[in-house]
Amino acid sequence: MFKQLGLIGCGLIGGSFALALKQAGWVARVCGYSATKATMNLAKEMGVIDEICLDAPSAVRGSDLVLIAIPVQAIEDCLREIAPHIDTDCLVMDVGSTKANIADAAKAFLGDKLSQFVPAHPIAGKELAGVSEASPTLFKDRPLILTPSEITNLDFIERANKVWTQLGSKVHKMSPTEHDAAFAAVSHLPHLIAFAYMNGLIKQRDHDQFLSVAGPGFRDFSRIAGSDPKVWRDIFLANRKNLKEQITHFKNELQAIEHFIDNEDSASIVECIKASQVARNEWIINQ
Amino acid sequence: MFKQLGLIGCGLIGGSFALALKQAGWVARVCGYSATKATMNLAKEMGVIDEICLDAPSAVRGSDLVLIAIPVQAIEDCLREIAPHIDTDCLVMDVGSTKANIADAAKAFLGDKLSQFVPAHPIAGKELAGVSEASPTLFKDRPLILTPSEITNLDFIERANKVWTQLGSKVHKMSPTEHDAAFAAVSHLPHLIAFAYMNGLIKQRDHDQFLSVAGPGFRDFSRIAGSDPKVWRDIFLANRKNLKEQITHFKNELQAIEHFIDNEDSASIVECIKASQVARNEWIINQ
Known part of the structure; x- marks a missing residue:
């Protein structure tokens, strides 16, 4: 059970993750940031997020779970931006579709928070994207890949495993390569x-x-x-x-x-x- | 309304055609031939066909509607084989996925029955093939292409159009080319x-x-x-x-x-x- 999810990117994947966690009773509150205001408004109307944040660090501060659900190239900048704001007990995950580049960026930017970062890749998609398509069952019976590094804290890996298993994903572990x-x-x-x-x-x-x-x-x-x-x-x-x-x-x-x-x-x-x-x-x- | 459908090839497409026609009350009796005995037995058990025929000509004799639903390369031989047995008022259709080669074969082998031949191509498929997968709704809301030649009798084209429309297909006309x-x-x-x-x-x-x-x-x-x-x-x-x-x-x-x-x-x-x-x-x- 988490007290606050910081959601960076409120699209199909991020929105579905928030809805699924809420439905499971695993999170008390969701603070969301997205690049466009319209997406955040819709996410709030839909009950995907509880609070709109004006930037990524605001979504991270005070959260004990952070999900980065934005296009791959933007994840690198995002990690750099949020690094100073990550609490010491916060589990951070991304859902990018490539993993070696994100592993490199995490090593470069996360510093002593690197051990809290568990990269994830849920294999779930839909014909149409966007928060309007978000569904709490999107991850059910779907593969989910975790690609922790050799210095990721085992306790955080286990938390990540539990979250995705709870959402119905079949969790695999692989190296980024x-x-x-x-x-x-x-x-x-x-x-x-x-x-x-x-x-x-x-x-x-x-x-x-x-x-x-x-x-x-x-x-x-x-x-x-x-x-x-x-x-x-x-x-x-x-x-x-x-x-x-x-x-x-x-x-x-x-x-x-x-x-x-x-x-x-x-x-x-x-x-x-x-x-x-x-x-x-x-x-x-x-x- | 047809008195007898001669079905050559009792697979997914042929079987679905027979089931759909029967369900619509458009055919009194189906005589079927397939290359393997097991397929014919299953087709009869399923009620797809009423009578098992030992060869293609036996399925054609006495029929006022013939559907050839076998792989493209086999259609040419089939047309040659059945040509002498086609009644003068019988509508003959194939469901091959290529049409220029079948138009050529029809011209070569059908003689004065060529005017009764209306090549058809239903755009319907399924993950699995075989008569066990046959369904009377397979053609519903699916495109169906007719490729009549310049000497096809207009009355037969209209009959073909009516049959497929009845089964729910959206009928298009094109040249074989x-x-x-x-x-x-x-x-x-x-x-x-x-x-x-x-x-x-x-x-x-x-x-x-x-x-x-x-x-x-x-x-x-x-x-x-x-x-x-x-x-x-x-x-x-x-x-x-x-x-x-x-x-x-x-x-x-x-x-x-x-x-x-x-x-x-x-x-x-x-x-x-x-x-x-x-x-x-x-x-x-x-x-």
Whole structure:
């Protein structure tokens, strides 16, 4: 049970976290800061936050739990800004989608508060973002990755584990490096592909006619093509080394299938699709 | 109202068509043929078909409606085989995902029955295939493309239109050429990308760890990676000219984004994602 959550970023993820903690009776009061006034007003109207703060340090002061839920690139500045205001018993977490860059920033800026910082990454999303989409069940049955450093205090790691478990998340632990390699593969590359695909489509003269007959396959495949530009710019730049490696794996396979089609190599095409089918079906069964 | 549906291929699409027609009271009796005995037995147990036929011509004889719902490459042979057995008042439709090759086969094999053939393509799919997944509501609110030729009898086109409209489909008309160009863009390329992506992923040593943290974005993006190998081999080969063109559009955009990332060109990355986001959001609003 926490007496005060300082919420920095009152969007879909931050808002859902606050709602879920409140619903569980795990927090008495939420002080929220967001870059835009409209978001904070809406968050307050919705009961996501109890008090509007004028800057990030104001949300941190007096809090025993802080969640930083803003785009990846902004987290670095935020850590620098709030460091002097973190109470000695306050658990600080971010929810950024890349972790090595945040680990570096934390080391650079948090000083003796570094041991209280437990980076987290909840694997939860929705077609639409924003606090209006916030839901207390967003994290239920979803993976949640913690990437503590070697000097993170074990007691704080355990508190973080308990909070997310309480919200229904399945908690994994990884190093920041392992995390970024894994997410380049299963999240960042799919987003990059979806954006490239959609741009390739809409630049064609007949794209309206094409889109008029698109069906459920297109709908699901392209869902992530509707993701937020600044969030994903930050992720691509922060994790570009791993992302480049994943693009190479993908392009090699794309070239292989193209080659099979050019040569009407029916057996190799079937083999390739079969491998994909088996892997996808195994994955979905394990969910 | 039809007296007998001859169903060639009793899978997800064919089975759903038969169930929907029966539920609407539009067909008195369904005679079905499928390549495997187990499928036909299950289809009969489920009430999808009333009579098991030993070959395609047996399903066609005496029918006033025939639906060919088998993989694209097999449709050509099927048309040749059934042509002599089609009654003069029988409406014949296929549900293949490519249309130019089927138009060619129909011209070559159907003779004076060509005017009764109305190629159709229902844009409906499911995570899993097979007659066990058949549902009478599969076509409801889904696009359905008819690609009649210049010599198709208008009365038969109108009958086809009425049948699919009755099942809840939104009927479009296109030429086979327009159809194949559109579906290369909004369906065939996404499938090819999904297969390539999944192969690129599972060939990596750490793919189990990667997959263990995959979330809802991965789930939706990769759904079509679980599609049927033979169905998609046939589609890729039948529509390879259009598909190659779409691959080129996609690769150009992929290269552009890679270039922006290499150069840390933040503004161009945002612009590219923004274009994708706007297009995807416009599309989903129109659904």
